[in-house]
Amino acid sequence: MNQHDRTEQDRPEQVEHQDRTAERLLGALGRVLRSEQIVADPAVMSGLAHDDAEWAPWQLPVAVVRVESTADVQAVVQVAIEHRAPVVPRGSGTGLSGGANAITGAIVIDLSKMTKIKMIDPVERFAVVQPGVINDDLRAACAEHGLWYPPDPASSPWSSIGGNVATNAGGVCCVKYGVTGDYVLGLEIVTGRGEVARIGKRTAKGVAGYDLTSLLVGSEGTLGIVTEITLRLRWQRPAEHTVVGYFDSITDAGVAVTKIAEAGLTPSALELVDRQCLEAVDAWKNMGLSADADVILLARCDAPDDAGAVEAAGVAAAFDAGGATWSAATDDQEEGDALFAARRLAYPALERLGPVLTEDICLPLRQVPAMLARIQQIAVDHETTIANIAHVGDGNLHPLLITPIGDEPARVRAQAAFADIIAGCLELGGTVTGEHGVGVLKLNGLASELSPVVQRMQADVKAALDPYRILNPGKAIAPVDNPEGDT
Amino acid sequence: MNQHDRTEQDRPEQVEHQDRTAERLLGALGRVLRSEQIVADPAVMSGLAHDDAEWAPWQLPVAVVRVESTADVQAVVQVAIEHRAPVVPRGSGTGLSGGANAITGAIVIDLSKMTKIKMIDPVERFAVVQPGVINDDLRAACAEHGLWYPPDPASSPWSSIGGNVATNAGGVCCVKYGVTGDYVLGLEIVTGRGEVARIGKRTAKGVAGYDLTSLLVGSEGTLGIVTEITLRLRWQRPAEHTVVGYFDSITDAGVAVTKIAEAGLTPSALELVDRQCLEAVDAWKNMGLSADADVILLARCDAPDDAGAVEAAGVAAAFDAGGATWSAATDDQEEGDALFAARRLAYPALERLGPVLTEDICLPLRQVPAMLARIQQIAVDHETTIANIAHVGDGNLHPLLITPIGDEPARVRAQAAFADIIAGCLELGGTVTGEHGVGVLKLNGLASELSPVVQRMQADVKAALDPYRILNPGKAIAPVDNPEGDT
Structure with a gap:
């Protein structure tokens, strides 16, 4: 962790900048969550305001909220819309690009308490999990049914499935079995309009409407907050x-x-x-x-x-x-x-x-x-x-x-x-991020990699699905001025 | 084919309705394409104004244009934007949901002449093809390198890769090897703003920005016109x-x-x-x-x-x-x-x-x-x-x-x-289309399957990427009134 930035961001003036706006926001959160779900102590928040990306800037948020259900997330997003406060989702905080790093005025939505494995279906071969489930825990649960969830980032003992989805995490076995996104059949999300949407499918195939699921995977919380994930599973494989x-x-x-x-x-x-x-x-x-x-x-x-x-x-x-x-x-x-x-x-x-x-x-x-x-x-x-x-x-x-x-x-x-x-x-024809995501560390690289036309498309999609501009702003895509200027 | 609809749509009044607007459109097309690329003869157009979907309605377009390059497609889309004329892309016309069916006033963009296999790379294991390449032709070309392109719709002797991408086509081997979308690494498209965009990647992994490639796959030409496709390949498999x-x-x-x-x-x-x-x-x-x-x-x-x-x-x-x-x-x-x-x-x-x-x-x-x-x-x-x-x-x-x-x-x-x-x-928990796409035949089914929240998201994405509302309107997603009404 970058002690330099941390010291700079964590100074008392910064904390005191939680002005009346912040107090109103805390008051509104207090009306939709239990008090023990709301963390506003700077010392505690500083451990929850960033991921593991070295040197990625972060600031103290107004609050970290420990959500326990989709309803909690929806209530928090609705508060955020009302107060035009940014929301920054986080899982286990093992990210390496700063995608979960907080900004001033934000609400960090900590999903790490949502750890239910809701279903493992050995006939249809899928699992339904909450975003806070740890990768290795899911793998162990699948193994009991003779099933296997392949994506295996090095962080698998600590990282959450929600975080894996947010970054489209890879791992060692990708070379044969693909990345997280190849296993995401469907998602439940809270949208940028504060609604709950179920996207994707639970059938083996399906082409009903646009593939919003793949769009959300890897979007680092900038297009919606993932509250449930349906994952395709494989049969356990032979010994290696x-x-x-x-x-x-x-x-x-x-x-x-x-x-x-x-x-x-x-x-x-x-x-x-x-x-x-x-x-x-x-x-x-x-x-x-x-x-x-x-x-x-x-x-x-x-x-x-x-x-x-x-x-x-x-x-x-x-x-x-x-x-x-x-x-x-x-x-x-x-x-x-x-x-x-x-x-x-x-x-x-x-x-x-x-x-x-x-x-x-x-x-x-x-x-x-x-x-x-x-x-x-x-x-x-x-x-x-x-x-x-x-x-x-x-x-x-x-x-x-x-x-x-x-x-x-x-x-x-x-x-x-x-x-x-x-x-x-x-x-040499490569990409600036293979599996860790853009977060904030690769924003400049992204701007070099993608053409202005593609960056504009990304910004147009972001503006369409995040009309109140509250969903993890400043992450995942390069900022484009006035994305809808000439329409 | 539905002779009843065809007779109804094909009547002389309909043809005569190619009024001054249509003439201006034809004139504009004549300035960007060679005359032999433009078909305006109703008898010829009637065979190119619909796919193989039984009973799906279709109408005669203003013109069918036989494009030969990305530049052609871009020029046609720019004409369409200027004249606010719908464009309806078509490949081989083997679709089964009416996704390529024309509407009055439209330009049908016939991509079937764009049949170049530009590259097959046996080390990186990908192919780069134009959209008109026939599925079986690609498979044969891959086989010469010991490689295999798995998606095998029943139409593989006749259907084009571009059409396969537009509908996210499946086939027999999907049960083990997945569908078309699982093999699309990247796309070149002409956007709804008339620009050329290269989306996706040529590396094995990559998470730079939103996965627009998966969003475009299966979107039936409603989010962009695909002009080039980069496809992941597998090694040829053992005999079955x-x-x-x-x-x-x-x-x-x-x-x-x-x-x-x-x-x-x-x-x-x-x-x-x-x-x-x-x-x-x-x-x-x-x-x-x-x-x-x-x-x-x-x-x-x-x-x-x-x-x-x-x-x-x-x-x-x-x-x-x-x-x-x-x-x-x-x-x-x-x-x-x-x-x-x-x-x-x-x-x-x-x-x-x-x-x-x-x-x-x-x-x-x-x-x-x-x-x-x-x-x-x-x-x-x-x-x-x-x-x-x-x-x-x-x-x-x-x-x-x-x-x-x-x-x-x-x-x-x-x-x-x-x-x-x-x-x-x-x-019973199923989806209204597994692999043929929504086109027009499944619009009602789609409206029953997806929640209003999800339909709204689809419409928001469509509006964002098709600001002039010219890209194959009326297909793939259920119409939503005033999708940006309350933003």
Whole structure:
């Protein structure tokens, strides 16, 4: 978390700025919620006024409300409309782009108490959940029915399904099974007009009217507040085989990734961990990884029966063809998990070195080696430590920019490196956010990525569904002046 | 096609109603297109002014324009904006809901000449195509690279990708592989403001801004005219096993379908063909099917290697557990295709009996037997022949209502049956269109299915993206009076 911004935003004048308007808003909230649902203590609010995005600005809201039902959310949104107060929805606060960051005058709607799994239907294969349900809790509940909810962001032990929906979260198994949005059949939302709408479907197919569900997924609370989610489920899959490859260079690893694609293989995970990560893990856990490899590729294969072993052997062969110095495959789950330890431990190992700003770019597969090379150069240019973990099978890179705590010049250099990475990614045909969302951190990148015509369409849609301009303003889409000016 | 409507719409007064406004419009079109691209001859236009939806109303447009490029489409849309003339896009005209049906004063934009496959990328696994490319042509081109474009509507030999996108078309393999929208990565469109926009992505993942691509898919040309499509591709899959089951009743077949779900199996096709279809096929091809079965279930399984045979045996066992009088599985492609003949021949066999009105409802799986029973009763109640083919693994039923040519009372009875089927489907928790789209045939059903709040959201989105109200007005969403009235 960015202590600098926090200190700046959290100063007493700011708190005192809760003027009569704020008092009226608190009074109105008090008429629709129980008093214990309303948090107005700045000390408590400061922990609920932002997500986990390093360096993303945030301000103290008027109140954080702990909603327990759709009716609560609707009542709060109606109050917000009446008072023209912004609403900022939040789940577990594990977001990495600042999408849940509060602004002055806002009501933060904390949905983390709405944790009911309302239904798991093993015949129709869907689940109906409230937005506060934790991803791993849903997965565990599904497993009891022999079912599987695939999307597996690294935050799955802590992040909520509502937050996953708001950002269209990805994860490790996306490379074969797709992202959150691929599993959202329907939503209940409170609209920008303060009404409750049920959009989407519970049937396997359906094309009745526009696909508002996909429009809402990834919209970061700017088009409606999600109060219930209907999720498509899969049957539990066969046990996975694990394949590991050690490489002497990023380039070799990049070649191995394209060899997998060219061989027609579809691994269920394909991750990259670079030297900076390996060294950090070694410094923490003394695993000796960085002595053996500059870059590690980790893959999983879950084709059924004998096909799984065939697929794993194919991936290992692709690793070798790409120039792996060592590769191995195993169908032992424990051994496989041990091989994946470098991936799992990388982030916490890096956090020991200082605040970590997580990038999230996604590129065409064949541009991945070039982008990784650029990142290395950007690290040198800006004297910034940049480690790389990547969902490399999707071309989704997470450069991790690390600065020593309190080192302001290092922070400035890292922010310049962050901007250069985005510019480089766009030059190579990539997108500024693969799975973390735009929030506030990627607003400038978004404005560079999308044409003015597309930005205008986004703004037109936002204006249409948020006529009172209260839904998480300033997030997810680049601001456009006077979006309806010439109609 | 509905000769009654056609005669009514096609009368000379109607043609003469191409007044000065129409002449000005034709003049403007003549300034942006070559003369041979503009069709204004009523006799030629009448074949291009509607799709294959039986009984859906249509009128003669001012002109049909044969566009050849994005620039052509943009020029036509700009003319349409200037003259406030509706534009009605069409592909191959194989739609079944009237989405491409023209209205008086409109310009029909015929995209069927835009047939370029611009790129097939075997590393990134996507294709870039113009909207007029025929589905089967794309599949053949992909196969040359070892790639596969899954969506396989029954119209695949004739229907265009642009039309598939406009209706979010389904098909037989959806039960395992999803519908058209699941494969659309990005679109180039001409917007309602007459601008060219590129929406979506070419990377495997990406969450930069709202998912306008999914919003456009299935919007039947009411939110933009699609001029280029980027499609996700899969690797070609293993050869399929085919499983057939004969049943004495719809109920038994319905039980077998739920047994497949309960057994955790994921067939790559699961189709139902009923007695009316079997009798029609027998009457045409003398295959003797109806002597052996009242209902046939047809499944395919494409798990790799030995897993495919295991899966096929599982499906056969589920058929038996549901009460099949006979079942068989084969991995011989020719034999499998022969078993699927009843499915393939059903529609043309029924068309020999008279005009076929194709229904397209989708229900929760466990409601399928109840719905099939209701359809049988509705057929009796309205003295209408109703045959059933179904993508039953998705709960997607296609009751086919057949009337003798020219039998007006039969037509009136069939329309009442059509309405009863929709009402029954909604009562059982289904949707009025699984894969054919709303067009004009399902507007009333849509108004019953969606809440006023959701209809208002749809209308707000439409108004935002079509500020001049020119994009295929009257299709896809139920009209709402004054959608922005109280903002």
